[in-house]
Amino acid sequence: MSRLIPFAQCIARPDEQGRTHLLKDHLLGVKEAVEQRLKSQCCPYCHDRIFIRLAGLAGVCHDMAKAHRKWQSYIRGENKGGPNHAPEGAFLFSYLGFHLLQQESKWSSYAVFWLWLTRDIADHHGALKHLDEKHWIGAGAWEEMDLPGITKFIEQIYPELRQVPITAEALDQWIDRLYDVLQEASDGLDLGYSPDYGKAMAQLTFWRELTTALIAGDRFHVAPMERVGFSQEDHIRHDRALDEFCRNNGEQVMADIRSQAQRQVLNQLARDPQRRIYTLEMPTGYGKTITALKIAAWLGREQGYERIIYVAPYLSILEQTSGVMEKAMGASVLEHHSLAVLEEKQKDEDREEEGQFHSGQLMMEAWANPVICTSFQQWSKALFPGKAQDTLRRAYLHNSVVIIDEPQIFAPESWNVFLCGLESVAQLYNLRIFFLSATMPPFDYGLSEQPGCLAVNPVQQIERYQVEQKRKMDEQGVADYLLKRSEILAADERGLSQAAILNTIADAYLVYKQLAARVEPSQLKLLHGMMIPLHKRVEIEKIRHFQAENKREGQYVVSTQIIEAGVDLSFDHIMRALPILPSLIQAAGRVNRNGSGRRGILTLMTFLRGGEKNTRGFIYPSELQKLTDELLQKQDVWLESELLELIKEYYRRMFARNSYETGKQAIIDAYEGNWPLLGQQFKPFGEDYFKLPVFVPWQTEEEEQAYFPQRFVELQERLGLYEAEDVYACYEDRDYYSRLSFKGRKEFMILLNHYVVNVPAKLAFSLVGKELYLKNRIPCLWSGNDYDPVAGLAKRAVEGFDAII
Secondary structure (H helix, E strand, O other), rough: OOOOHHHHHHHHEEEOOEEEEEHHHHHHHHHHHHHHHHHHHOOOOOOOOHHHHHHHHHHHOHHHHHHHHHHHHOOOOOOOOOOOHHHHHHHHHHHHHHHHHHOOHHHHHHHHHHHHHHHHHHHHHOOOOOOOOOOOOOOOHHHHOOOOHHHHHHHHOOOHOOOOOHHHHHHHHHHHHHHHHHHHHHHOOOOOOOOOOOOHHHHHHHHHHHHHHHHHHHHHHOOOOOOOOOOHHHHHHHHHHHHHHHHHOOOHHHHHHHHHHHHHHHHHHHHHHOOOOEEEEEEOOOOOHHHHEEEEEEEHHOOOOOOOEEEOOHHHHHHHHHHHHHHHHHHOOEEEOOOOOOOOOOEEEEEEOOOOOHHHHHHHHHOOOOOEEEEHHHHHHHHHOOOOHHHHHHOOOOEEEEEOOOOOOOOOHHHHHHHHHHHHHHHHHHHEEEEEEEOOOOOOOOOOOOOOOEOOOOOOOOOEOOOOOOOOEEEEHHHHHHHHHHHHHHHOOOEEEEEEEEEOOOHHHHHHHHHHOOOHHEEEEEOOOOHHHHHHHHHHHHHHHHHHHHHOOOOEEEOOOHHHOOOOEEEEEEEEOOOEEEEEEHHOOOOOOOOOOOOOOEEEEEEEEOOOOOHHHOOOOOOOOOHHHHHHHOEOOOOEHHHHHHHHHHHHHHHHOOOOOHHHHHHHHHHOOOOOOHHOOOOOOOOOOOOOEEEOOOOOOOHHHOOOOHHHHHHHHHHHHOOHHHHHHHHHOHHHHHHHHHHHHHHHHHHHHHHHHEHHHHHHHHHHHHHHHHHHHOEEEOOOOOOOOEEOOOOOOOOOOOOOO
């Protein structure tokens, strides 16, 4: 048998550039980082010596089992693979931490913290599990470690533990006692029959701050990173840049209105500047995003806030806003979303042990940048982390202005839970939260107090659109109405840009086919969610170009709801298959968006596929349909200014009928031990189809490449990949991917995902077969007949997926 490695000689990771990374130095570094982070927090325990010592002990124990003989052999490259060290670290901490608290007469007060830290060590390289999971109990081949050396090390930094033996026999005896100790600690989590959701969420948030302290201390000791943030001078410069941007963009009428709206909002904020959470309620097209950035600059200048985090529901909104922020502020933006996440098959543990947690990867995962643009899903992982690595998003969260765009898109059953988590995180990290929407959902059942309201009403003299309600129509009726309206608009010398928004892809495709037989191809576009991102972006740019260059020619855009939020298009007339009220108002926000010319029109109709099937119920709950109909039937025509009060009444009645408070039970269950209910099962958009990725080698004509997004073109040039087939060939070439730097891998994955569409599993299997998913994570759709160059996958899958938009 190989001899044991003396603890003082154990290493934490391979040597690099002649430097030896001793395990004892890593453990002491993590201990110090954990303690320093918690001391800087505004919490009841930040000045409590015993609490800080306990948390520091977790930093010491978390990687202690790397002293195992086989692990040391592995990290030195002498054999492949080493034993998992996290369970042993948790078990050792449970033993030492319990005795530390006992000797200080603090066990009953800090038993819950002991329990949380034990769980965190056990999970620090994987999913955050249920407190009842006990596979870590008894873990540890202690005879394979230098326990005398470990004892000496522990006694040097924790002299109060000198009377606690660290021997294989003592640790084995601890197993029998541990179950009773765990039960005693768990009893402290009983909330009784009338639990306080806010208090429970605040405790959970603090637990995950303990997790963050441990994970950040561990990861950043491998790759140190400096704190990042804007200075007061930066905020002053950004404020001036935003003013210049506003002066140079937009038609004069709306530019004046937007400037006036900004001043009105900033004056309201100055009168009430201390709230944690605000709503910014402005009509669509009034410049909510730029106004929110002006607010962030004001808060940075006046109150010392350092960072901006922008959160959006959809990738289209996120990327569009990211580009605007970079252009308007002159600041670098870090995007973190599904296209920017690296494809990593290694476990976190393996990457750490091989020294691969370098600064580029950590910058992405820790949001270490002054400006972050991220998605609802990624932000929700900051609130409710599912994996230990997710907690890194909190590492630099302090003193941030968080802008949450279009919150009405959250699933109602998730909304109150989200608000509870958000409020507790805002309190702990000194955040300022701003919700942006023209259709704001209520906060009564999720926040402890109402948010501050920053509001701008529509300018009465400028009614940009009106909503008219018409009869039932099928696909042919919609096409006929659009063509007839085109004749009216032409005779009246008005704009000729029209759109039809349908509730399902199948409906949109059927209307598109009706129009395709009667208008020129250049005048007709189709948009929906089963087109690859690059295809959608090219089509949107074509629409913008056509509107700018062919104002006296008719244009017809047929789409699903994907253009209702975050797509900066404007139409003279839109037909909308009857949805629910928030969706209706978002659609109306695409009508005469810049307030130019005469009033635009949104035509509502009940769409019947084939003249018989009402597909509205495939997308929207029946109770919300009924509520919408009750409100709309009060009058036949609605002006823009009248819809503001209507949407408030809609949400008031909606939550009066169902407050969705039952979802908050997940908070209580998580506090009592079942964290995965939040960390792994929270869904911003509610339940959805299980989807699988498909790579589509979409080809374009040379002239269409002029419509490629600028960032996409830059990625092509940097990577030297200009054809879809070449991109996929590199994806299949594992050697190509492994040769790339971190930045190169990130850029390659972003480029690759421009060609990827996520589709329901049943459809994916029919397109590429099940077997290819066992070979490649993203199979390629080689059949040219399945993906239409205009209609995408809509032509292949008209029926059977009516809940996909």
